[in-house]
Amino acid sequence: MGASHEYYAPNVYMVTWDGTLNSDDVIHSFQDIRHVLDNNKDEIHILFDLTRVKNIPFSAPTLALSAGFMKHRNLGKVMVVGMNMRAQILADIVVRVTGKDITFYDHHDAALRSISTFDTLLW
Numbered sequence: 086m087g088a089s090h091e092y093y094a095p096n097v098y099m100v101t102w103d104g105t106l107n108s109d110d111v112i113h114s115f116q117d118i119r120h121v122l123d124n125n126k127d128e129i130h131i132l133f134d135l136t137r138v139k140n141i142p143f144s145a146p147t148l149a150l151s152a153g154f155m156k157h158r159n160l161g162k163v164m165v166v167g168m169n170m171r172a173q174i175l176a177d178i179v180v181r182v183t184g185k186d187i188t189f190y191d192h193h194d195a196a197l198r199s200i201s202t203f204d205t206l207l208w
Contacts, residue, residue: 088114090121093132093193096161097200101134108142115152122154128161130200132193135167146178155183163187164196 088110093099098121100114122129131154135141142148149155155163165172168189176187190196 090114090117094197096127097130097132097197099132099134102138102141104138105140106138106142108144108148111142111145111148112152115149115154119152119154119157122157122159125159127159129159130161131163132196133163133165133167133172134193135165135169135172138167138169138172141169141171141175143175145175146182149179150182155179155185160185162200164199165189166191166193166196 087103087106089101089103091099091101098118100118102110102114118131154160163185165176165187166189168191173189176189179185180187188196188199190199
């Protein structure tokens with residue numbers, strides 16, 4: 086349970102959240118994303134997999150804003166797989182503050198198709 090992080094494709098970094106998350110899980114994930122963005126010269130898309138998450142802390146928007154990755158120069162698209170009402174509400178807060186879109190998808194394939202239409206690094 087918790088969080089795992091890995092490259093899903095050359096320029097797509099996936100964060101998988103599983104079970105009930107606590108603030109430390111979220112902080113670690115957001116710091117890891119910031120580190121990945123800081124250490125790349127190319128645009129990196131972030132894919133959050135929430136298909137197995139049970140609970141996301143209400144502090145997630147504040148933690149995302151504190152980590153600073155949502156306005157990073159190397160941040161591409163931010164995608165979320167797994168329809169989760171709480172996640173949508175929390176994401177809306179971040180979108181309103183940063184102006185960066187967060188798009189929700191039912192499946193990984195749909196998220197990747199949305200990127201591949203304009204991003205040749207995926208394939």
